[in-house]
Amino acid sequence: MPLVSGIPCPFCQASFAPGAQRCPACGASLLVAPPADSDVAVCAIHPEWMSFHACTRCGAFACSQCLREGPRGELVCARCHERSPYAPLPWDQREELGWVKAFWKTCVEVMLRPGVTFGRMSPEGSVGSSLLFALLTAFVGYFVTSLFYFAVLLVVPYENLASRGMGEPGPSFFRGLVVFFFFGWVVVMPVLSMVITVVASALDHVVLRLAGAPSTFAATLRGHALSQGVYLLGLVPFCGMYVMPFWSAGVRVAAYQKLYRVGWGQAALGALLVPVLSCCLGVGGYAAMMMSLVKSP
Ligand SMILES: [Zn+2]
Ligand SMILES: [Zn+2]
Ligand SMILES: [Zn+2]
Known part of the structure; x- marks a missing residue:
């Protein structure tokens, strides 16, 4: 399972979180128009922006704002994430x-x-x-x-317990x-x-x-x-x-x-709060019981 901590910014290589629209390090907009006459992948939802990664579930290309971190740390598109945001518990x-x-x-x-x-x-x-x-x-x-x-x-x-009588x-x-x-x-x-x-x-x-x-x-x-x-x-x-x-x-x-x-x-x-309080009550009750035992002749 690929665990991502972020996606590298194309301008400064610092990593940004899926879904970000600006690089947190250099502040550049991550919504980048594809260079003219190039065949770089573009977002399936926003063809005006370059794709940073394909969705690991449906394969659709996604721009930075359309990417999400999946339940296993994988990159998925926003649509797939919305459909199933959780990892199944065994x-x-x-x-x-x-x-x-x-x-x-x-x-x-x-x-x-x-x-x-x-x-x-x-x-x-x-x-x-x-x-x-x-x-x-x-x-x-x-x-x-x-x-x-x-x-x-x-x-x-x-x-070996004390001798017993018959019966x-x-x-x-x-x-x-x-x-x-x-x-x-x-x-x-x-x-x-x-x-x-x-x-x-x-x-x-x-x-x-x-x-x-x-x-x-x-x-x-x-x-x-x-x-x-x-x-x-x-x-x-x-x-x-x-x-x-x-x-x-x-x-x-x-x-x-x-x-x-x-x-x-x-x-x-x-x-x-509840376990600590019940412990205090328990200890308090025990102490009170002991006190009353000690006091009684
Ligand atoms: Zn950057
Ligand atoms: Zn998808
Ligand atoms: Zn998009």
Whole structure:
């Protein structure tokens, strides 16, 4: 995929962005009439101007003002750009790619190139598709670490616990209980995480709106759910689980900034205010509880 940072100015060679009418470096007009009696390519829409590049989609020649940067950094004409300004997200192509590949690719892109990924994708996406992604990320994110914790519970030497009378449950009973709770947890935890995602997205949506971002619930939910692609880190036992929330909060700032094309301040407010406040409430509540425990005789 050719990534363009700009097109060279014919007068000073400094690069200008697609769509520009003047060179930002030398100030020359980029709407250049083709030399008489020459066969240089001219714009398909404006035959009076020289073409700088052909559209990589339809092949039409385009003048500087008719060029656009496509979703992959390629040069396209204004018409093609208007028709399809976004790059498809692997998760939205899961029917073609297969679910595992679409999920994996989306997680990796979100984790490693959040700005580019959210900048090029469409903010439109169904609530169901976002919820499904949140469900899978929670499962992937917490499964391995949960497995370790429950495995520890499984090897506790129940045989050595205080001597039991007849008829009391034996070690196999306790181990059975651990296995039962593990499978229960594996089902409950992703559902719980999905519910938390909906509530958190709704709160972020309100904050974004108050901060002046053109937020819609569906798009904020999409950004929030996709930012959990970072939960792929959960496959690394223990440490992954503690890095995930912070990394995904950072990704969420990028998600809101790109999806709504707002400033970093507004995006950060939308992504971080609710988690920070709920942390403060949690810590405050815990401290208050401790204080009351200490005070009580
Ligand atoms: Zn120039
Ligand atoms: Zn085109
Ligand atoms: Zn043109």
